[in-house]
Structures are given as C-alpha cells and as structure tokens.
Amino acid sequence: ETLRWARAGDSLTLDPHAQNEGPTHTLAHQIYEGLLQRDMAGEIIPALATDWAVTDDPKVWRFNLRQGVKFHGGEEFTADDAVFSLKRAMKPTSAMKELLASVADVRKVDDYTVDIETVGPNPLLPNNLTNMFMVDEGWTTANDAVEPQDVANGGENYLVRNTNGTGAFMMVSRAPDEKTVLKANPDYWGKGEFPLEVTEIIYTPIQNSATRVAALLSGEVDFIQDVPVQDLERADAQEGLKVVKAPQNRTIFFGMNMGDSDITADNVEGKNPLADVRVRKAMNMAINREAIQKVVMRGQSDPTGVIIPPFVNGWTAELAAYPTPDIAAAKAMMADAGYADGFAIRLDCPNDRYINDEAICQAAVGMLGQIGVTVNLNAQPKAQHFPLIKNKETDFYMLGWGVPPFDSEYVFNFLVHSTTDKYGSWNGTRYSNAEIDALVVSLATETDTEKRNLAINKIWETVQSEQLYLPIHNQILNWGMKDNINFDVQPEDQPHFKFMTFSN
Amino acid sequence: MASFNQRLQTALDSDLAFAFKRSPVAMTATTIFALLAIAAVLAPLIAPYNPFDPATLNLMNGFTPPMEANEFTGQTFTLGTDDQGRDVLSTIMYGLRISLFVGVAAVLFAAVLGVTLGLLAGYFGGWVDTVVMRIADVQITFPSILIAMLIFGVAKGLTPVEARDEMAIWVLILSIGLSEWVYYARTVRGATMVEKSKEYVAAARLANRSPLAIMFGHVLPNVMGPVLVLGTIGLALAIIAEATLSYLGVGAPPTQPSLGTLIRVGQDYLFNGEWWILFFPAVTLLALALSVNLLGDWLRDALNPRLR
Amino acid sequence: MLAFVIRRVLQALGVLLVVGFISFCMFQFMGDPVEGLLGQEATEEQRRELIERLGLEDPIPVQFVRFVGNAVQGDFGLSYRLARPVSELILERLPATLELAFVSAIIAMALGIVLGVFTAINRSGFAANFIMTASLIGVSLPTFLIGILLIYVFSVQLGWLPSFGRGETVEFFGWRSNLGSWDGLRSILLPAITLGLYQMTLIMRLVRAEMLEVLRQDYIRFARARGLSERAVNFGHALKNTLVPVVTVTGLQLGSIIAFAIVTESVFQWPGVGFLFIRSVEFVDVPVMAAYLLLIGALFVVINLIVDLLYFVIDPRLRSDRAGSH
Amino acid sequence: MTQSPVLSVTDLVVEIPTRRGVLRPVDSVSFDIAAGEVLGVVGESGAGKSMTGSAVIGLIDPPGRIASGEVRLNGARIDNLRPSEMRRIRGKRIGMVFQDPMASLNPLLTVGDQLEETIQVHLGLRRAEARKRAIAALEEVGIPAADRRIDSYPHEFSGGMRQRVVIALALAAEPEMVIADEPTTALDVSVQAQIVALLRRLCRERGAAVMLITHDMGVIAETADRVAVMYAGRVVEIGPVREVVGAPSHPYSVGLMGATPSTSGDAASERLKQIPGAMPRLLSIPSGCAFHPRCPRAFDTCDREAPPLLRSGSSLAACWLCSPDHQHLVQSATLPEAIE
Amino acid sequence: MTAGPRPALVRADHLGRVFDVSKPWLNRVLEGEDRKLLHAVTDVSFEIAPNEVYALVGESGSGKSTIGKMIVGLLQPTAGDIAIGESPRTGRSTRLQMIFQSPFASMNPRWRVRDIIAETIADPSIDRGARAGELLEKVGLSAEDAEKFPHEFSGGQRQRIAVARALAADPDFIVCDEPTSALDVSVQAQVLNLMRDLQEELALSYLFISHDLAVVRYMADRIGVLYLGRLVEDAPRDALFAEPLHPYTRMLLEAAPRLDAFGREAPPPQGEIPDPIDPPSGCAFHPRCPLANRRCKTEAPRTLALENRCVACHAVEEGRSA
Numbered sequence A: 001e002t003l004r005w006a007r008a009g010d011s012l013t014l015d016p017h018a019q020n021e022g023p024t025h026t027l028a029h030q031i032y033e034g035l036l037q038r039d040m041a042g043e044i045i046p047a048l049a050t051d052w053a054v055t056d057d058p059k060v061w062r063f064n065l066r067q068g069v070k071f072h073g074g075e076e077f078t079a080d081d082a083v084f085s086l087k088r089a090m091k092p093t094s095a096m097k098e099l100l101a102s103v104a105d106v107r108k109v110d111d112y113t114v115d116i117e118t119v120g121p122n123p124l125l126p127n128n129l130t131n132m133f134m135v136d137e138g139w140t141t142a143n144d145a146v147e148p149q150d151v152a153n154g155g156e157n158y159l160v161r162n163t164n165g166t167g168a169f170m171m172v173s174r175a176p177d178e179k180t181v182l183k184a185n186p187d188y189w190g191k192g193e194f195p196l197e198v199t200e201i202i203y204t205p206i207q208n209s210a211t212r213v214a215a216l217l218s219g220e221v222d223f224i225q226d227v228p229v230q231d232l233e234r235a236d237a238q239e240g241l242k243v244v245k246a247p248q249n250r251t252i253f254f255g256m257n258m259g260d261s262d263i264t265a266d267n268v269e270g271k272n273p274l275a276d277v278r279v280r281k282a283m284n285m286a287i288n289r290e291a292i293q294k295v296v297m298r299g300q301s302d303p304t305g306v307i308i309p310p311f312v313n314g315w316t317a318e319l320a321a322y323p324t325p326d327i328a329a330a331k332a333m334m335a336d337a338g339y340a341d342g343f344a345i346r347l348d349c350p351n352d353r354y355i356n357d358e359a360i361c362q363a364a365v366g367m368l369g370q371i372g373v374t375v376n377l378n379a380q381p382k383a384q385h386f387p388l389i390k391n392k393e394t395d396f397y398m399l400g401w402g403v404p405p406f407d408s409e410y411v412f413n414f415l416v417h418s419t420t421d422k423y424g425s426w427n428g429t430r431y432s433n434a435e436i437d438a439l440v441v442s443l444a445t446e447t448d449t450e451k452r453n454l455a456i457n458k459i460w461e462t463v464q465s466e467q468l469y470l471p472i473h474n475q476i477l478n479w480g481m482k483d484n485i486n487f488d489v490q491p492e493d494q495p496h497f498k499f500m501t502f503s504n
Numbered sequence B: 001m002a003s004f005n006q007r008l009q010t011a012l013d014s015d016l017a018f019a020f021k022r023s024p025v026a027m028t029a030t031t032i033f034a035l036l037a038i039a040a041v042l043a044p045l046i047a048p049y050n051p052f053d054p055a056t057l058n059l060m061n062g063f064t065p066p067m068e069a070n071e072f073t074g075q076t077f078t079l080g081t082d083d084q085g086r087d088v089l090s091t092i093m094y095g096l097r098i099s100l101f102v103g104v105a106a107v108l109f110a111a112v113l114g115v116t117l118g119l120l121a122g123y124f125g126g127w128v129d130t131v132v133m134r135i136a137d138v139q140i141t142f143p144s145i146l147i148a149m150l151i152f153g154v155a156k157g158l159t160p161v162e163a164r165d166e167m168a169i170w171v172l173i174l175s176i177g178l179s180e181w182v183y184y185a186r187t188v189r190g191a192t193m194v195e196k197s198k199e200y201v202a203a204a205r206l207a208n209r210s211p212l213a214i215m216f217g218h219v220l221p222n223v224m225g226p227v228l229v230l231g232t233i234g235l236a237l238a239i240i241a242e243a244t245l246s247y248l249g250v251g252a253p254p255t256q257p258s259l260g261t262l263i264r265v266g267q268d269y270l271f272n273g274e275w276w277i278l279f280f281p282a283v284t285l286l287a288l289a290l291s292v293n294l295l296g297d298w299l300r301d302a303l304n305p306r307l308r
Numbered sequence C: 001m002l003a004f005v006i007r008r009v010l011q012a013l014g015v016l017l018v019v020g021f022i023s024f025c026m027f028q029f030m031g032d033p034v035e036g037l038l039g040q041e042a043t044e045e046q047r048r049e050l051i052e053r054l055g056l057e058d059p060i061p062v063q064f065v066r067f068v069g070n071a072v073q074g075d076f077g078l079s080y081r082l083a084r085p086v087s088e089l090i091l092e093r094l095p096a097t098l099e100l101a102f103v104s105a106i107i108a109m110a111l112g113i114v115l116g117v118f119t120a121i122n123r124s125g126f127a128a129n130f131i132m133t134a135s136l137i138g139v140s141l142p143t144f145l146i147g148i149l150l151i152y153v154f155s156v157q158l159g160w161l162p163s164f165g166r167g168e169t170v171e172f173f174g175w176r177s178n179l180g181s182w183d184g185l186r187s188i189l190l191p192a193i194t195l196g197l198y199q200m201t202l203i204m205r206l207v208r209a210e211m212l213e214v215l216r217q218d219y220i221r222f223a224r225a226r227g228l229s230e231r232a233v234n235f236g237h238a239l240k241n242t243l244v245p246v247v248t249v250t251g252l253q254l255g256s257i258i259a260f261a262i263v264t265e266s267v268f269q270w271p272g273v274g275f276l277f278i279r280s281v282e283f284v285d286v287p288v289m290a291a292y293l294l295l296i297g298a299l300f301v302v303i304n305l306i307v308d309l310l311y312f313v314i315d316p317r318l319r320s321d322r323a324g325s326h
Numbered sequence D: 001m002t003q004s005p006v007l008s009v010t011d012l013v014v015e016i017p018t019r020r021g022v023l024r025p026v027d028s029v030s031f032d033i034a035a036g037e038v039l040g041v042v043g044e045s046g047a048g049k050s051m052t053g054s055a056v057i058g059l060i061d062p063p064g065r066i067a068s069g070e071v072r073l074n075g076a077r078i079d080n081l082r083p084s085e086m087r088r089i090r091g092k093r094i095g096m097v098f099q100d101p102m103a104s105l106n107p108l109l110t111v112g113d114q115l116e117e118t119i120q121v122h123l124g125l126r127r128a129e130a131r132k133r134a135i136a137a138l139e140e141v142g143i144p145a146a147d148r149r150i151d152s153y154p155h156e157f158s159g160g161m162r163q164r165v166v167i168a169l170a171l172a173a174e175p176e177m178v179i180a181d182e183p184t185t186a187l188d189v190s191v192q193a194q195i196v197a198l199l200r201r202l203c204r205e206r207g208a209a210v211m212l213i214t215h216d217m218g219v220i221a222e223t224a225d226r227v228a229v230m231y232a233g234r235v236v237e238i239g240p241v242r243e244v245v246g247a248p249s250h251p252y253s254v255g256l257m258g259a260t261p262s263t264s265g266d267a268a269s270e271r272l273k274q275i276p277g278a279m280p281r282l283l284s285i286p287s288g289c290a291f292h293p294r295c296p297r298a299f300d301t302c303d304r305e306a307p308p309l310l311r312s313g314s315s316l317a318a319c320w321l322c323s324p325d326h327q328h329l330v331q332s333a334t335l336p337e338a339i340e
Numbered sequence E: 001m002t003a004g005p006r007p008a009l010v011r012a013d014h015l016g017r018v019f020d021v022s023k024p025w026l027n028r029v030l031e032g033e034d035r036k037l038l039h040a041v042t043d044v045s046f047e048i049a050p051n052e053v054y055a056l057v058g059e060s061g062s063g064k065s066t067i068g069k070m071i072v073g074l075l076q077p078t079a080g081d082i083a084i085g086e087s088p089r090t091g092r093s094t095r096l097q098m099i100f101q102s103p104f105a106s107m108n109p110r111w112r113v114r115d116i117i118a119e120t121i122a123d124p125s126i127d128r129g130a131r132a133g134e135l136l137e138k139v140g141l142s143a144e145d146a147e148k149f150p151h152e153f154s155g156g157q158r159q160r161i162a163v164a165r166a167l168a169a170d171p172d173f174i175v176c177d178e179p180t181s182a183l184d185v186s187v188q189a190q191v192l193n194l195m196r197d198l199q200e201e202l203a204l205s206y207l208f209i210s211h212d213l214a215v216v217r218y219m220a221d222r223i224g225v226l227y228l229g230r231l232v233e234d235a236p237r238d239a240l241f242a243e244p245l246h247p248y249t250r251m252l253l254e255a256a257p258r259l260d261a262f263g264r265e266a267p268p269p270q271g272e273i274p275d276p277i278d279p280p281s282g283c284a285f286h287p288r289c290p291l292a293n294r295r296c297k298t299e300a301p302r303t304l305a306l307e308n309r310c311v312a313c314h315a316v317e318e319g320r321s322a
C-alpha cells in the first residue's frame, strides 16, 4: 500500500545525529534504527539490540545486537557500527550529545555485543537511546562524514542528503519542504515481526493547516498529523476518514515573573504585582480552563492544575486539581493584595508553536480582564517568543513543556531551580529558593526511589502553594487518516509506519 | 451669502452630478458605501456589543451560529460569534472602522506625500525631479506587501511592546501609504509638467507669483482630477492591502480585529461548517472594496472629458 | 541605445544597492537568529561561539559590506534553518515560482488582452459592460480570499483539482516543470488562476482604456478613411499602439506577480521562493530573507530593463537619433 | 459644369443625440461637385464643415448619424451602404486628407507599411508590386529618394513631407473624389502653398473632384472653383469663387470677407469690419435664420423662418434678402460698407 | 537697429538665446557626439518706441515666442541685453505684460475671471473686484462676467479677458504672442480691433508676434522678419509691403494666399525650414534662395542699415536683388 502522509513541518536534515527535533526524528525513524525504540504505545522495545541489561558493574550496560541485519546498501550491521554510531552521536557537532552526557565509554565486546559505561550508575540510560540511530561505519567513513553535520555552522556532509539505514524504508527521492518518497526495504529484518503493510511513503509537509485539512478531506493524502481541532469533527464525520487521539506528553501554562521587585511589562510603578502570591492565586482563579477546553480546544485538551502530564513520575490527582473560576473571590484577593483597581501587564505568547496558542492567550486576556488585569497581548512567532523567556525579557508568558524522560526532575531542572549555569535556564519566574534548589539537585544522585519521590512531592507542594505557574492543560495529539488505516497515536507524536495496517 | 444655495445648485447641475444621477451603478455603490461607512462610524453607538473590550467577552459564547442560541449560555447573536465569543456583527462594525480608518488615512497620507513630491518634481524638474523619481523607482521595486513587512519589522524593533497595539494601526497606515504614494507622485508629476507648460502658469509668473503660490494655487487644482480617481481606487487598494496584511498576521492586533484579521481567523473554520466567521467579514470586505472600486471606476469615466 | 542600456544598468545597480541595504537593515530588527538556530536548550557558550562565527557582533557597516561583497559573488551564506547555501536553496525553488508566475502571467495577459480588446471594441454592448463590472469584483477580492474560495469549491466540494503542491513534475535539463505532465498541469491551475486573476483584471482594464484612447486618434480615423477593414484597424493599428503602455504595466505586474506569489504559495503550499521566504521569516532565517528581497529587487530591475528595451522594439520614435531633442 | 456631378449631396442632416438633446451639426446641406472641380467649403470653427466631410465618407463617430438626406457618388447612393460596402468605397473611390499630418499617420508603422497596406486592400496587388506602387506614389507627391524614404517612420519626416505622405496615402488608389479637411492649417505659409499646389495638380491630372474644407479665405480664393459658405450647420451661400469671395450676397459672407485682413489692397490702415457676437452653440441655434441675431440687416421674417437657398446672381444664398418678395428691401438700402 | 526718432521704450540689443538640446552626457560620450546647441535666437536687435506697434513675423520655429518671452522676462537671454526705458532691465516687471496665443491654456480653468484678472493687479490699494469689473467693461464684456469661470466664455471672449488681465497691471508695453491665431476670422477681427483701440486709447506699445502677414500688416507700425532666429529684415510696414528687400520676405509675401488672387498659380516656394540645430552654413536662407551664390553659402550676411530700415542679405548688399 502506498501511504500519502502530510504534516506541518519537514525533517530538517537526513543526518541522523545533527538535529534533536521531532519531525526530523520521525523521518529518520522510518529509515534508520537505534538499538532500542519506542513502540506505538511509547513502550521501549528491542530494535537493533535484542536484549540489554546492567552488568555486574552498575555503571556498565551490555547490549546484545541483532544478527544478520543488513544496511540498505548491503553492509552487515555489527558491533563496530554500533560503537561508531554512538561515538559519532557524542561528537561536539552532534545534537544528540546531551542525551549521552552520562556516557563515559562505548566498547565493542564481540561482533554482536556492545558495552556502554556511564560516569555514575544510570538506570535511565535506555530511555536516552531510543532516538540514537545506527549508521554504517564503512559507508560513513568512506563518504567522509565521520563528524555529524555542523548545523550551527552551516556545515554540510554526505549524510545530509543520502541515507543508508537498517530501517523498514529506503529513500527514493527527496525535495526538502516539498516531497519525500520512501519505499519498503525488501531485506528488512523485521519481516514477520511487524505488519509492514506500507510499501511506499509519500511525505509532503503542508504548513498551512487549512490546506492540510483540505488535502485530507479531498483525499489527496491518506494520513495527516496535527489536525486543527476545529476540523476534527468534520474529518471524523467525513465518509472514509477518521481521527484518532491520545494525550500528549506536554503541558501548556503561563509563567509569571514573581522574583523581581519591579517589572517593566506592567503599569505599576516601583512594585511588582506578580510578586504577591495573592495576585497569582487570583489570576489562577480567574482562568476558566473548562471554557478554554470546550471552546478553544473543542474538547481536545485535559485541563490541569499542574505543569506535568499524568504519565510523568511525580504527578498526582491532587496536584492536577484546579480551582473552579470564581471572579468574585478572585477580585477579593486582588483587593486584598492592594490591586482592587487591577493593573495592566503584557502577555507574551507564541502564535505558531502550540495548538491554538494565540487563541488561548486571547481567551486568557478576556478572563483576566474580568478581575481587572488588563492584558496587552503580544503574540509572535516562536523564533521571537522563546528568546524573550531565555533572556528573561518577559514577565508574563506562555510556555509548553514536554517531559521526554517521564520524570519530574527534568521539569524542576529547567523550570523550578533558580537560574544558574547548569540549571533553571527556562525558569522565567525568577523564583529562587535555596532550599528547593538543593532538593532539586539532590534528585540526580538519589538512588532510593522512595526518598526521591518524597523530595519530588515536597518540591511540587512548594511550586503549587507559591503558584509559580498558571497551568492550563495537557495537549491531546490527534492524527487524521483514511478509515481503512489502523494506527494508534504515539504519545511522542512519532508515527512508525512499519506498524501501520490496513483493513479493506 | 446667497451664493451657498446658488453654489449647491451649481454643484447639483454640474456635469458630475448629472452623470451621477444617470448612473444606477454609481448610485448603488454610493448607497452601499454610505451604509457601510455609517455602520463603521456609528459602531460604538449602534453595535450590540463592544468586541474590543476583552473583559466583556464570554468565551463560552464562542462559535455560536447565526440566529441560534448558544448551547452553554443561551445567548443569541444575529450573525453568530467567532472563536473568542465575540459577536460577529459587532466585530464587523468595529472591524470596518479599522479598515476604513486605515484605508482613508493611508490614502490621505499617500496622496499628500505623493502630490507634494509630484508637484515639486514636476514643477522644478532637474535634480529635484531626479531625486524624487529615483526614490520612486526604488519604492516601486518593493511591492506593497514587502514594504509593509519591512516597515513592520522596523517598527517592531523600535517600539516597546506595550505600544505595539496602538502603533499597529499607524504602522499599517504608514506602510500602505508609503507603498502607494508613488502612483500619486508619478501621476501628479506628469500632469504638473503638462500644466506647467501651459500659458496660465507663465501668466502667473508674469504677475510675480512665487513658485509655491503657483504650484498650490494654480497647478494643484488642475491636477486634482486624476488624484481623485487614484484616491478612490487607492482607497479600495488600501482596504485590501490592510486585509491582506492583517491576514498575514502583520496588521491589526488580534484583540482589535479588522476585517482581514477576522477572515484569517474565520478561514480556519471554513471546512468544519462554521462558515459565518469567514463569510460575513468576507462579504463585507468585498462589498466595501467593490463599492469603492465601482465609484472610482465611474468617477474615472465621468471625469474623462472625452468619454462624456 | 547602448548609452541607454548602460544608464539603465547603472540605475539598476543603484536601486539594487539601496534594496540590498534596506533588506539588510530590515533584518537587523527582526528576531534573533541565534535562538532560531540553536533551539531551546543551547548553552551560553554555544551561543557566543555562534554569534562570533556569524560575525553578528561586528559593526553594522562592516556586516553590510561583507553582505554586499558576498552577494555580488552569489553567496548569501548558509540558511540558518536548513544549513545549506542560500543561493542553492533559492535556485532550487526558483523554477517553481517562475513557472507559477509565468503561467499566471500568460493567463493574465492572454485573457486580459483579449477581454480588454473585446470590451473596448464593443464599448457599449451588454457583454462588455458585464465583463467590466465583473472585473471589478476581481480587483476587489484579496488574493488570499480567492485562493481559499477556489480550494473550497474545486478541491473540497467538487474534488476536481488538487489543493496544494506541485503534483507530478517532469525534469527538463535540470528544470523541474509542472508543464510536462497532466497531474502537474492540474496542480498549477488553481494557484496560477489565484495569482493571475488580479493582474488579469488590471491588464484588461488597462488595455481597454488605452485601446479606447488609441481608437480616438486621428490615425485610426485616417486608417478607416482609407478603407481598411475593422480587423486591420483594430488589430493592425490600434492594438499595436495600445501595447506600448500595456507593456510597461504588464512588466511591472510580472514583478508583483512574483512578489504576490508569497500569499498564493502559502495558501497553496506551492514550494517556491515565496514559500521559502515565509518559512524563513518564521525562523528568522536572515540570509534567506535578505537574498529573497534582493532577488525580488533584481527581478524587478531586470524586468524593467527588458520593458525599456521592448519599448525600443515597439516604438520606432525612441530608436531615432533625435530622441533627445524636442 | 454641365456634366453629371461626381458627388451630389442633397438635404443632408446629421444628428448627434446627447444627454442635453439632439444636436444637428449639419442641417439640410446640399451641394454637387463635378469631376475636376474644386469645391471650397469655408466657415468658422464649428460650422459643420468637417462633419459634412465625415458624413460623405461615412465616418461619423457614433452616436452621431446621418438622419436624412442623400449622398450620391456618380449617381449611386452611398449613405445607406453596409459597412463592408462602404469600406470598399473609402480610400478606393473617395480619398480623405485630415488636418494634422502629425496625427494622421500611425507612428509605429513605416510609411511604406501604411501605403502598401492601403494599396493591397484596394488594388489587390501582391506585396512586391504594392511596394513599387507605393514608391511611385511617394515620388509623385514629391518626396525625394522615395525608394529609401519608404522605410522611414513618420516621425522621421518634417511636417510638410508628412502631409505629402498623407496625400499619397489618400490618393494611392486613384479615387474619383478627394475630401481635404483643412490640409494646411498646421503648416507654415511657404509649405502651405506647396501642399495646396500639389493637391490641385494631382486632382487635376486625375480629374478627381475635390472638396476642400478650410477656414482660410485666401486659400479658397486661390484654389477653389466654387465655394460653399457654412454657418451653424447650414450652407448659407454657394457659388463661383469670384462671386462668393469677391461680391458675396449673404450678409454673413459679406462680414466674413470684410473681417479677413489682407496683404494686399490699400485698406491696411482702416479698421477691419467686424461681425458682432459669435457663432451660436449647437444647443441654442436661433430660430429662423441662424444668423439673424448677428445680422445688421435682419428683419421680422428672419427670426421666424429659415430661408432656403435662393438664387442671387450666379450663386445661391440662404437669405431672405435674396427672395423676390424682399427685393424692395435690398433696393431701398444699398449694402452698407461696414457692418458693425 | 536704428535709432528711431523718439527715445525707445524697449530696446533689444544683440539678443541671443541658445537651448541645450544635447543628449545626456553618457550618450554623447559613447556615441562620440558633441553637445547639441539650438540657436533659437541669434543676434537680434530692435527698438520699440512708445506707442508703437512692432511686429515680428516668421514661420514656426523662427524664434518669435522666444524673443517675446525674453522681453517680458520669462526666459533669460544667453546673449545681449534688453533695456526698458532708460535703464537695463532687471528681473520681471509687471509693467511688461503678455497676451498668449491660446485662449484656453492661458487661463486657469479653476479660477474665476475676477481672480484671474486680479492676480496681475500690482497695486495693493486697489479694490480688486471693482477694478476687474471695470477692465472687463473696457474690453467689451460686462462686469458681471467676473463671477464666471473661463469655460463659460467663447474663445474670442477669453482673449478679451486675457487683454483685461494684461491691462490690470497698468502696463506700458504688452507682448502679444499670436493672440488671434486660434480664433476665427470674425472673432479675430473683433479682437484685433479692440487691441488697436486700446493701444491708441492707453498709448500702449505692443510687440506683436504673428506668422500671418495679413494680420501683421493690419496691426503693426514696424515689422521685423525672422528666419531661423535671425532678423533678416526690419522695416516700417508700408515700406516692407511695398518693397520687400530680403528674398525671404518676398517669398513669404508671394506664398501668402490672397483674397483677390482667384486661381493664381504661381510656382510655390521651394523647400522647408531647415533643422535649427544644424542650420545651413553662411546665410541660413541660401538653400531656398533664388539669388544665392557662393558667398551666401559660406558667409553670414551682416545687417545692412538702410534709410529707416535694415536688411541682412548679400544679394541686397551686392545689388543683385533687383
């Protein structure tokens, strides 16, 4: 079966180690494989490694490789290739190196066995290997591409436009941003293990969402990612089409600068209204999350009171509880805090990053207006939005955060710890609490799971009582496709087409 | 003072008025335009809601179809509501205000700038002419969209974020005006060179009139005909340009939507059956631009002595 | 004529320099390329390194001189987003845009001239008046709305024509063309109509106005008085004289067709330079944007030059030696 | 003048419907022109001279039209022909020369193109032959080095040369009848003399009838055999040139001649005769004789009834003074010298 | 040229005007061309006495208008001087006025007649409206006409308004540049008569420019004949018409159609006016001149002052012209 597939963006490069980015990985996953992979449910399953375990030395993981696997070019996959690929992914120009930061060494044991030694014990290492693709050593070296493409420096190498993986599909042709054609790999090792019903993939990025939906509705494509929420119903209702959904590992929320004594984005002189927790609570209370869910998101979101989705370690139902909107009570709290007449503030918001991001912000403008907070909305492309947060140039902003390792620590490191060299790079709240910082740091080395979870709980309690963030909802992923396609939504938004089946 | 009635009478008897009374197209277009303009000007008085005040919006009213009660709030809206629960009718009226204001102001700006430069270039010739026309050449190299994006980029970099919403309108006016002045300048320059060589200008020089007095007292009134036509057509162009820019997201701010912003928003809901969000603003925009264009077209013919 | 060409070229270079400066300056104010390039989790050190490598800390005039120097050699640097030479990216996509513009221009010119002549000759006929009024709708509808409507009607409702992309393309000597296959032709139809409609109306109205003007001239009366047929008068004499101003405007319109392709390409997902430009603006891909603006400037200048030269071909009065004196 | 006329116009009326009413720029105009004869048509601007010429050749711009009357060419009616038939007459049997040689030629085509085109249409020649004929035609109108100049564009000729080209074009198919509408107004005196002489020579050689429209009395006096004087759309006087110019009957003709300054004679220091007022606009043509408000000798009949052409000497004049009933008026007051 | 019996009101002294009609610099460099200069007026001298009408005749392009504009100060001469009264002229003076050829283009169509006339009134103490009405009546229109716009008048009436406008400045001297060439004969007669009456009544001087010898003969006291920017003959009217000396003057007189010359078939003059940018060598008229000899081709004739008139012709000088 030929599958015509469209999504908003295109892969940025074909070099599998040059970009750590969703759409780029999605395409790479069809062509290349790692030692491990996540299946359509997000579970880790064997790929080029058949099994793996920590050795006696808690710092060393041993991987047994699959035998008889051939690259598209015919070369056999061996431990040399695995060592070469992992080392390549750790090179300075690699975008994957942070994921392997804990790796001290990679060693070939025999032709089909590889050891990975980490700096300290790292029970989560396999989580970081699912996007770590294997390339052929001989082919890569022969084509002078030992160093991954130097994206930052505008570099280019052979792998940027040529592929030679072990995956289920092989490249036929590619015009970036326009069209990519793949065909089934006749010698794929997974025959019998995966459905492999797709024989050809025609991949067209369609950025404009209306056009993308139109393409699906008119039958020009079979499968699209990122269906606009308003068109879900129509697409679902249309004869021959269906939409499948799954919660995504990403929470949308607003951040507030509570740390500075005065802020520039407001109209209050000499004071920072956001520094008062009553104001933050009042604002939290003014947000009508259900209205946003019903109207803006058309039900395609899970309103939440905490900035992590449920699959993440540390999440509890109590944390996720959110107040019912109560304008009167919120106003009272504002008055309490000395802002009976409200204040004005600028809200920075992306308009091309999250599902209906700008519309959510607009809705918030109206809701906050009802408790006297006059919000000036500044919606702009992500390229301009994110630097504001990183450079601490915004006092009130929208952000969405995914948690690939499925653990709260990841969130704390980036969003709760005060900003230092290593931590808190995305903490736009300027929140700084030495005690909490110490707790966050301790999580990395705490091996006792219970103690660790207690610490996590403690941190979350503080975050919630301080109302560091105004959480809105967890996003829901949805894919639109022909009725005869059987495919579940993958929580990382990664369709692996070798799993796709058709019913006729 | 008896002359007012007399002048009115003269005006009504004039060729233009005569042609007007004879042209059903011109009359219809004027009526439509007048209705739209009145709706725009009086919007704060006659619009059922104030869509620009976010605090009055109820998000739950979002996506209410025309003339149907909202499923959560039970409210009914003549033309339905948009994604933010704004009454589409009121929003169109307020959006018209923006579109018309931007259009008229941009045309005035372009006309004043273009006419002045055109007069100077045409009257003085020489290096004044060269400089003005070379600037015009460069200007025309950039189509209006690019000019607008450019000005937006610059304005965005230069203005504080708080001021942007207010600035947006002025930036629109500036960018559309800047992309249109060339047409006025070229036309007026040409007409001025023709007028300048006419003997009445020599007569005025003999009366020791200053060049400025001649330019504005003598030449200007005689080149206003084409300027009027350009202005009318330019108004339609400016309205469309504003809509396009707002559609591309560099125009009116989303909290103060113009017709283009409304269409941009509405386009997302075209395929799922919520047609009214796109349809009514689109029809309004079309009606506005069309009526202005029809008027301009008619005016061009009516002012052309050879077609009379 | 040589002098004329040289002067035009010099002027063109001046224009290009100004355009270059403007496009260069413009992007000094837009976004931060470093963020676009490195993404959310980059370290301070990486950022510093990159800024240095891109020379973003040099004074602006230095950056501009470097920019011009490179631009002259066709080197616009590497796209921040795609990490490939900009010139290559643009060359890759230019055929799509040029072809779209070309087909639109052909549609616009062919229909525009035919309808313009028709409405001029049958000035007071019903059909002519109808076309004239209908044409106003053409100039009153913004491009994006036309595109949306066409997609809605012809792709979604009727399912006749594709709604996006180039469809199947055929390669001729390295130029990927839509015109070689049925699918490609179907794909180019809607975008080309969207893009060309406005220009068509303009050209039609212009041709009509000019034609009416020319038909009033004495030499047309004289041609009639010599017993030439209506056909010879209308087409042999009037149309040819009409073409002089039409050529200028059409030339300029061709330039704006290419520029307005931004809107059309984004509505129809047409993989051309305009689309590349929009994507680049989103990613603040400065080199691509600068190169695009320069490209548009250069296209305009070249088209203007060609138009001016066409004048020489069409109008013998300009060819004469006495052109300077009157 | 006994032979049958080449062109015969009878009671021609041209009407132009406008939104302010129907205009009659030509009203009951009749005249004949015989072969080899030059009929001069004089009158002030707006008198309807050009309109008459256009009506004869069937080139009145819509919405103007011939409302009544007949135009006959060698006895056959041509005012009611179908466009295609009329086209075969234009250029072939009636040639026309317009006032402005600058504007009469298509600036984008060479002189040769325009000549050959015309010759091919009318004489059905092949291109090469047509070209030969074209060169011959240019030589005939006195263009030196015609074989080289034929490939020049109109702007490469001087005004006088251009008018020669126009004449060559008008006469290319040897028409029986030539209408020259102010062929020299745009030219200098010295060139004017050349062009008039050329036109007269060619027409005489070919025996063509000529309708020479002008407002220059002097040109008429020297060139025409007979003269028609037009006023407000009507022919007010028509007759042999010596009589109409030398001893006019109609008070308007009298005034016209008296108002014309001259390079000869002795009256240089005397005042010019002047007719008060100006020609009426077409919308407000006075009742009766259109000239009566300006006429020093008008009497009661004049504003009631329009006079027909009445015999006066060997010419015809549309003036009640020439009517036998009013001869007593003529006799009682001999024509005053000055009409003021 | 000659000192008249009375002190001159206007004196043009070796007046010259050159227009630069060269192609742009780059073309000249590339095409190896020189600067092209058009000598519109060369070495023209004449005097106009108070209350005298001096006429300039000549065919199109002979430089008549250029001289007129230089005299009133609309153009600066490139050579020679103009003296008004005793003093050399500096700047424009409203005491010199001009009447233009076109009755249509010479009045701003958007202005009322009153304003058109009042614009030239120099004296600020005068009641402009009243003065305009007065002047209108003087030129044979009515004072109420002041409220109208130019398009409400016929060509002849407009030329009367133009006269009124010229008179508004209270001038001594008016340049009339072909004031009647756009008018019909009957109207021309009215305007010419009016101008003559006013000249007598107000003791005006005119520089009367025309290409029509008959009109000139009617209006002028003294006539200058121009050919290609040079004054070829300058004589009192009667003398000129009775005995034209210069062959060009003769040719003009010959070519002018005459009301009484029925069926005249004189051979027409030869040739056309040459290109002023590239005029013939020597005497510019020699290619068309029946009397031309070798000297005429090489040597420009000087101006010969005869009794009360002057002429610039070798043939006259050599006595070949009889």
Ligand SMILES: Nc1ncnc2c1ncn2[C@@H]1O[C@H](COP(=O)(O)OP(=O)(O)OP(=O)(O)O)[C@@H](O)[C@H]1O
Pocket: D016, D018, D023, D025, D043, D044, D045, D046, D047, D048, D049, D050, D051, D052, D061, D064, D215, D282
């Ligand atoms: N299309 C028209 N509509 C209205 N009136 C017209 C039109 N064409 C001509 N006329 C009028 O018809 C009258 C006769 O015009 P015609 O051109 O025959 O005059 P003419 O005697 O040739 O004058 P001239 O000497 O100026 O050429 C004029 O009053 C003119 O204004």
Ligand SMILES: Nc1ncnc2c1ncn2[C@@H]1O[C@H](COP(=O)(O)OP(=O)(O)OP(=O)(O)O)[C@@H](O)[C@H]1O
Pocket: C326, E019, E020, E021, E038, E039, E040, E058, E059, E060, E061, E062, E063, E064, E065, E066, E067, E211, E276
């Ligand atoms: N501004 C100018 N630039 C260049 N050449 C000029 C200019 N004004 C006049 N000339 C030239 O000077 C010469 C004399 O012009 P001028 O207008 O004085 O002639 P004229 O005798 O008044 O002719 P006409 O009878 O046509 O009015 C002409 O060859 C003309 O082309």
Ligand SMILES: [Mg+2]
Pocket: D049, D050, D051, D181, D182
């Ligand atoms: Mg005429």
Ligand SMILES: [Mg+2]
Pocket: E064, E065, E066, E177
């Ligand atoms: Mg002149």
